[in-house]
Amino acid sequence: MSDYIDLDALWRVLLASLLAGAGLVAVFSLALVGLSSGRTAGRAGAGLCFLVVAAGIVLGLYTMLAT
Amino acid sequence: MGMDANFVLLAIVIVTALSFDFTNGFHDTANAMATSIATGALRPKVAVALSAVLNFAGAFLSLKVAATIATGIVEAGAITLTVVFAGLIGGLAWNLLTWYFGIPSSSSHALIGGVVGATLIAAGASAVKGAEIVSKVLIPAVLAPLAAILVATIGTYLVYVITRNVPEGTRKRGFKYGQIGSASLVSLAHGTNDAQKTMGIITLAMIAAGAIGKDAGTPTWVIVASATAIALGTYLGGWRVIRTLGKGLTEIETPQGFAAEGSSAAVIFASSHFGFPLSTTHVCAGSVIGSGIGKHLAEVRWSIAARMGAAWLITLPAAAAVGALAWAGANLIGGALGVGVVFGVALALSGALYLASRRRPVNAGNVNDEWTGRLAPATRTREHAA
Numbered sequence: 496m497s498d499y500i501d502l503d504a505l506w507r508v509l510l511a512s513l514l515a516g517a518g519l520v521a522v523f524s525l526a527l528v529g530l531s532s533g534r535t536a537g538r539a540g541a542g543l544c545f546l547v548v549a550a551g552i553v554l555g556l557y558t559m560l561a562t
Numbered sequence: 563m564g565m566d567a568n569f570v571l572l573a574i575v576i577v578t579a580l581s582f583d584f585t586n587g588f589h590d591t592a593n594a595m596a597t598s599i600a601t602g603a604l605r606p607k608v609a610v611a612l613s614a615v616l617n618f619a620g621a622f623l624s625l626k627v628a629a630t631i632a633t634g635i636v637e638a639g640a641i642t643l644t645v646v647f648a649g650l651i652g653g654l655a656w657n658l659l660t661w662y663f664g665i666p667s668s669s670s671h672a673l674i675g676g677v678v679g680a681t682l683i684a685a686g687a688s689a690v691k692g693a694e695i696v697s698k699v700l701i702p703a704v705l706a707p708l709a710a711i712l713v714a715t716i717g718t719y720l721v722y723v724i725t726r727n728v729p730e731g732t733r734k735r736g737f738k739y740g741q742i743g744s745a746s747l748v749s750l751a752h753g754t755n756d757a758q759k760t761m762g763i764i765t766l767a768m769i770a771a772g773a774i775g776k777d778a779g780t781p782t783w784v785i786v787a788s789a790t791a792i793a794l795g796t797y798l799g800g801w802r803v804i805r806t807l808g809k810g811l812t813e814i815e816t817p818q819g820f821a822a823e824g825s826s827a828a829v830i831f832a833s834s835h836f837g838f839p840l841s842t843t844h845v846c847a848g849s850v851i852g853s854g855i856g857k858h859l860a861e862v863r864w865s866i867a868a869r870m871g872a873a874w875l876i877t878l879p880a881a882a883a884v885g886a887l888a889w890a891g892a893n894l895i896g897g898a899l900g901v902g903v904v905f906g907v908a909l910a911l912s913g914a915l916y917l918a919s920r921r922r923p924v925n926a927g928n929v930n931d932e933w934t935g936r937l938a939p940a941t942r943t944r945e946h947a948a
Contacts, residue, residue, distance in 0.1 A: 499697040504836045508829070509709055511836070516713040516828030517720060520740075520821050524724035527736040531728045552747065555831045559751065560624055 519551045570898040571643050572771040574905050576764055578650045580791040583760035585657040586669040587617060587795025590756065592803040593666070593826070593846035594748035597819035597853075599929060600808030603738045604745075606799070606926040612742075613749040614797035620753020621761075621789030635674060635698065636681040640689035644892050645680045646767050647901050651908050652676020652885025656877060662915055664802035664810070664924070664937040665870055668841035669756065671877040673763075674699055679882025680889040698839055703874065706829070706840040710848030711855065714825035718856025721817045737816040744823035751830045752842055753792060760788040801924040802937060807847065809933045810866045812854030822846075822853040844874070863933075 522544045529541030594616075595609040604612065653673035660667040674695075681689050725733050761780045764787075768774045774781065808814060814822070826842075826849040833840040847870060854862040888908070892900035922938035931939035 499693070500701055501697075501838065504838045505705065507836045508832045508838045508840075509712075511832035512709060512713045512825070512829040513716065514828075515832065516825040517717040517821075519828070520717040520824040521720040521724060523736075523740050523820075523824075524721045527725055527728050527732055530736070531732045552743075555747075555828070556750075558835045559754070559831045 515551055515555060519548050522551075523548050567898040568771055571647075571901055572767060572773060574898070574901050575643050575647045575650070575767045575771075578647055578654070578905060579760050579763045579767065580787055582650045582654050582657070582669075582673065582763075583757065583788050583791040584795035585654055585661070586756050586760070587614075587792040588798045588800040589657050589661050589667075589669055589795075589803060590752055590842060591796045591799050592807040593842050594745045594752060594823070595799075596804045596806075596808035596846075597814050597822050597850065598741055598745045599804055600814045601738075601741065601816045601819045602930075603741045603816060603819065606801075606804075606929055609745075610797050610799040610926075612746065614793040616746055616749035617753035617757070617796045618789045618793035620750040620755075621757035621792060622785065623750070623754045624758065635691050635694045636677060637685070637689040637691070640681050640685035641766065641770060642684070643767055643770050644889060644901060645677070645684050646763060646770070648680035648684075648885045648889035648892060648904075649673065649677030650763070651888040651904065652679055652881040652883075654908065654912075655884040656881040658912055658915055659880075660873060660877075661800050661802055662919055663873075664806040665873045666803050666807050666843050666847050667870070667873050667877055668703070668843045670759065670839075670841050671699065671703065671874070672881045673759065675878040675881025676885035676888075678878070679885030679887075682882065683886040683889050684893070699878070702838065702840050703844060706833075706844035707848030707851070709840075710825055710829050710845045711852040713829060714822050714849040714852025715856040717821035717825050718818055718853045721821045722857060725817065734816055737820040741816060741820040741823055744820060744827050747827040748823055748830065748842075748846065749796075751827065751834070753789070755830070755834060755842065757788045757792045760791070761785055764788070799926065801926065801929045802919070805924050805929050805933075805937060806866065806870075807850055809930065810863060810937075811847070811850050811870075812862050813933075814850070814853065815857075818853035818857055821856065822849040825849040825852060 526541040526544035529537040529544065591610055591613055595613045598604045599606050599609050653676040656672035657669055678690055761784055764784045765780045769776055826846045829840065829845045830842055851862055851867055888904050892904045895903055924938055928939045
């Protein structure tokens, strides 16, 4: 079976997809929670979350194009 | 065959390749933009325009010679101009037919099916690499939607749990921008991955015809023409497929749309980085289903998902049959004339299908009408241009 499936590539794809696809989506959601809290700490946390998402996107673009 | 006939043959193959690229664009607009259109994050015309620009830009992003998956699965010696042409016709036919029925289906699979069918009849079964088809086409086709369903289900669940106390206004606006951003990434990745396929096919045809050297890179005009064709197709918008993906499979809210596109972008980026060839369409349809499961278990219209799954199963054999038929027809008449006649027949059939679609049109004006169990909204027919 492993002749037909590149298992190594498959689990990497799954892990990266989960981290980026579900993880960054969750981080973005946390940013909205921070924004709506009305507190300065919340806003700062939201800013940090947005930065993490932006960094993830840049990293994603970079790795896809560098392949 | 004289030099002129060879030139005519090559010209027809290039026009056919660009036509395929065009249908690739309008068939797949839905992948990136169906959810943004369905949730109202973007007006329909704005969504397809944004997607078109990003597809165009994406085509220029990666300049490495295209990984032509469609040609890695048959023996290089079996690839003639007529085989490439017939393969493209097979892919084109399947793209148009599934568009007519509003079924999201993989353009890559359609092209691969067409090429395999043409090769089978032209050079026999020994010229087709069966193991490659299993490992690079069939297994990924099963895994892609499953991976996307998993990621989108978890993402959607998290989105709703995390933001359950966020005021509706902030939530809606925030996810609206998030959705536009993630859909843009999907569009960009689509341009990068799919326009490359056409560039690869055209380059291959030019090498086969002796127009450029064996080790020549993709000529600049080929890159520009492929980017333009896919962008034009995207801008035209495959409204029938958009409607199925955005309204038919599940009713999508903004947070779901965001989670779905985020999942699609991640899976597509990851698979192209790690060299695991997944179809954009399979991933995006899986994400939409996952966004339905992640919110409420019962919200997915499984009958439509099943119809789509059935179409995916017959994509390869159906496109292969058309590819084989096209090769046989061209070969029977022979030479550039044979290819020209088959091209003319394909053009006439495409025109007939377009006219048939005009009887119950789906367009920017009615794409978001309530889903009443059928593709074309039954309540009213608007006379907007498609």
